[in-house]
Amino acid sequence: MGVVVGQGYVVRAVREQEWGDVKRLRLDALRDPVAHLAFLETYEDAAAKPDSFWQERTAAAGTEGNGVRQFVAEAPGGGWAGSVTVLLEEGGSEDWAGHAVERRQGHVVGVFVRAEHRGNGLIQQLLDAGVAWAWEQEAERVRLFVHADNPRAQGAYLRAGFKPTGLVVSFSKNEDERELELVLDR
Numbered sequence: 424m425g426v427v428v429g430q431g432y433v434v435r436a437v438r439e440q441e442w443g444d445v446k447r448l449r450l451d452a453l454r455d456p457v458a459h460l461a462f463l464e465t466y467e468d469a470a471a472k473p474d475s476f477w478q479e480r481t482a483a484a485g486t487e488g489n490g491v492r493q494f495v496a497e498a499p500g501g502g503w504a505g506s507v508t509v510l511l512e513e514g515g516s517e518d519w520a521g522h523a524v525e526r527r528q529g530h531v532v533g534v535f536v537r538a539e540h541r542g543n544g545l546i547q548q549l550l551d552a553g554v555a556w557a558w559e560q561e562a563e564r565v566r567l568f569v570h571a572d573n574p575r576a577q578g579a580y581l582r583a584g585f586k587p588t589g590l591v592v593s594f595s596k597n598e599d600e601r602e603l604e605l606v607l608d609r
């Protein structure tokens with residue numbers, strides 16, 4: 424599966440054997456200046472994980488039927504420019520925070536575009552690929568959480584059509600760390 428997009432990027436689902444690339448991109452994302460706002464994991468925690476963790480994660484996200492899919496953008500000059508991952512959440516279940524999931528929905532996580540590939544529309548192509556997969560899985564909506572102090576990410580999501588639901592949560596013990604839920608309805 425591959426979709427050629429503007430400027431020669433190819434956005435496609437990750438392949439199950441590509442765990443080394445998955446690990447490299449994730450560790451680079453966790454060293455981004457806004458990583459503390461963007462991701463729940465620290466660089467140190469991720470770097471300490473064994474290869475088996477990355478192998479299992481990539482095998483799951485690289486094959487259909489596991490309720491998760493990771494999409495990556497190959498840069499025209501080689502290497503990965505960015506990635507998004509979509510988790511499928513079933514209606515009637517509880518999400519990781521214990522909130523009820525009312526309808527089948529996609530949940531976008533792990534959004535990252537390398538600094539030199541930002542501001543050129545690539546994030547829209549990555550979101551399009553993830554959202555299209557969620558619709559194929561018969562999701563009724565796609566949601567994500569974005570930190571209140573991450574205006575660039577918010578800008579990208581709003582431009583892509585996501586809208587705030589009004590739900591604000593905190594993933595940390597510090598109540599000032601506010602995450603806004605945004606949703607894209609089908």
Ligand SMILES: CC(C)(COP(=O)(O)OP(=O)(O)OC[C@H]1O[C@@H](n2cnc3c(N)ncnc32)[C@H](O)[C@@H]1OP(=O)(O)O)[C@@H](O)C(=O)NCCC(=O)NCCS
Pocket residue numbers: 455457460461462534535536537540541542543544545546568569570573574575576577578579582
């Ligand atoms: C979030 C990310 C994927 C967005 O991709 P991008 O290519 O930078 O996004 P874009 O530049 O196309 O779009 C950002 C939008 O926010 C706007 N924006 C940028 N900085 C802004 C700021 N400080 N305040 C308000 N808006 C801002 C841009 O103008 C743009 O909107 P526009 O196209 O309507 O003008 C990328 O910046 C990234 O990887 N950031 C680090 C990791 C991260 O934050 N991930 C998201 C976790 S939820």
